[in-house]
Amino acid sequence: MKLRLEQIGHSYFGKSVIENLSLALASGEVVALIGPSGCGKTTILQIAAGLVDATSGSITRAYSRHAVVFQEPRLLPWMTTLDNIAYGLRVSGTPRGAARAAAAERALQVGLEVGDFAKYPVELSGGMRQRAAVARALAVRPEVLYFDEPFTAVDVGLKRVLQDLVIEAAARESFSALFVTHDLAEAVRIADRLLVLSTRQGGVIAEHDIAGLPGQRSNREIFELVEEWSSDPAFAELFGHEDRVRA
Ligand SMILES: Nc1ncnc2c1ncn2[C@@H]1O[C@H](COP(=O)(O)OP(=O)(O)OP(=O)(O)O)[C@@H](O)[C@H]1O
Ligand SMILES: [Mg+2]
Known part of the structure; x- marks a missing residue:
């Protein structure tokens, strides 16, 4: 349980x-x-x-460990897509390189492309933002x-x-x-x-x-x-x- x-x-x-x-x-x-x-x-x-x-x-x-995905993506507008996905890992103390590598893997899993990684949330479509929110949640390997x-x-x-x-x-x-x-x-x-x-x-x-x-x-x-x-x-x-x- x-x-x-x-x-x-x-x-x-x-x-x-x-x-x-x-x-x-x-x-x-x-x-x-x-x-x-x-x-x-x-x-x-x-x-x-x-x-x-x-x-x-x-x-x-x-x-x-848990993670939450909300109705709105709640991405941080001043961070790139990849850094948004890595955010939960960074907060829990994962070094930047390792966090970004894990984030890249998650981003690809949810159907984002390498070309999207450096984009800011405002440059993504609504669906892509929600994909990023799912990737961010998965990245922390939640139970x-x-x-x-x-x-x-x-x-x-x-x-x-x-x-x-x-x-x-x-x-x-x-x-x-x-x-x-x-x-x-x-x-x-x-x-x-x-x-x-x-x-x-x-x-x-x-x-x-x-x-x-x-x-x-x-x-x-x-x-x-x-x-x-x-x-x-x-x-x-x-x-x-x-x-x-x-x-
Ligand atoms: N922070 C708050 N302060 C006061 N009342 C609140 C607060 N949050 C929710 N409520 C009230 O509590 C009740 C339940 O709200 P809740 O947001 O949990 O419903 P919900 O089932 O998620 O609805 P929805 O499907 O519209 O998202 C509602 O009557 C709402 O107005
Ligand atoms: Mg609700």
Whole structure:
């Protein structure tokens, strides 16, 4: 077990946003966390990553290194792409040459080219920036990766390419990941297990093991699971068609 959240509660300025949330992340497991906007997904991820303190409950982390990929790339504008990717390693004390060599390897893995290394973030396309953000996260060889809707802003075709990068990296390096999304098809492609969050009841309202290995599911299998699960009442809030589901 890499991460365990037990009975987590959180309030902002006295207003409760999470109650009784429990979840666990096994070694090498990718768990998708899906739920409607405002239900507390980002808050949960930040609590898990130690960026926000929970108001109640307990957290057990059985790992030493993690990385976070946010919805926006969050690259430093005054650093080149390669130095941005090397940044996490530099901060943790890796010498410049070694950090840049590791960063170059990661950059190529996510589909950046040597000609992009010296570019500044402003010179990259949105998709390339997000590739760099993924490379920066992978560069520190994290045991746990936290993703907060990382591909929401990219177009559909590129989204699949970036999802595949994550699927390949997870298989190759067997990190554990908590992947927040509001896209059910993305969750079904990328994860081993799916947790559905509710705004109303608080906490996890449904859980599904996803058959097969990420990366080996056909488009048809993904489509059929999405169809099946999106007619589950647990997903009603997510898709905003409660009436249809109830009918
Ligand atoms: N720093 C903050 N201060 C006060 N309230 C906050 C803060 N961050 C989030 N909230 C509130 O907490 C609730 C949960 O927010 P959170 O960002 O965790 O939701 P989310 O599920 O990630 O939503 P989205 O899908 O839109 O990203 C929301 O009602 C939000 O307004
Ligand atoms: Mg969010």
